[in-house]
Amino acid sequence: MELTHINIQGRAKMVNVEEKAITIRRAIGYSEVVMKKSTLDRISQGLIVKGDVLSVAQVAGIIACKNTSSIIPMCHPLMITGCDINFKLDFESSKVCITSTVSTEGKTGVEMEALTAVSVAALTIYDMCKAIDKEISINNTILLKKTGGKSGTYERS
Incomplete structure (x- = not known):
């Protein structure tokens, strides 16, 4: 399998997306x-x-x-067409569940943008509460779903 992020010298490169089709792409990230x-x-x-x-x-x-x-070296700059972040307070498990939905119309997906959104939202919660709770943990940062592009739809089972 050829790795698209590696050049002929075995070093990292940004993938060339000029031949890819422009499609509507969405991704949903999650963190707790x-x-x-x-x-x-x-x-x-x-x-x-x-x-x-x-x-x-x-x-x-x-x-x-x-x-x-x-902040992520191999990510392409994208024109984000939408970003929504939602929070669910889970009192039974004592956690904040964070979901981001990100969209664009372009040649590359927004998975990293969705994951970055929930990660920084989680870090911000930590930062704002660390003075009263040193035991806070950030867990389960995952991609729930992505659509669009050549590889089509992925949904975490």
Whole structure:
């Protein structure tokens, strides 16, 4: 199998996508931030001293999505046509579940943008709550689904 990110000298390269078809591409990323119950309660009640945790995390995730190619070396700069981040507070498991849905119309997919969005949103939650909860963990950062392009649809089972 030929690796598309490796040049003839065996070094990393950015894949050439000029021959690829322009299609609508979407990806859904997911991550979880596990914390103490008291921390989750404070987030839900708006009692975190640094401010509205989920609003700040949402904006941070969107900014990260739009700037993925600046921090992931082999990603192409993309015109993102949509980025939505949603949070679910799971009080039973004491975690915040984060989902990002990212779309573009282009020659390469937005999987990395979706994963970067949830990762930075999760890191922002950590940053805003670390003073009251040193045990916070970020888990299960995964691609749930992607559509478009030559390889078609992938959905995590």
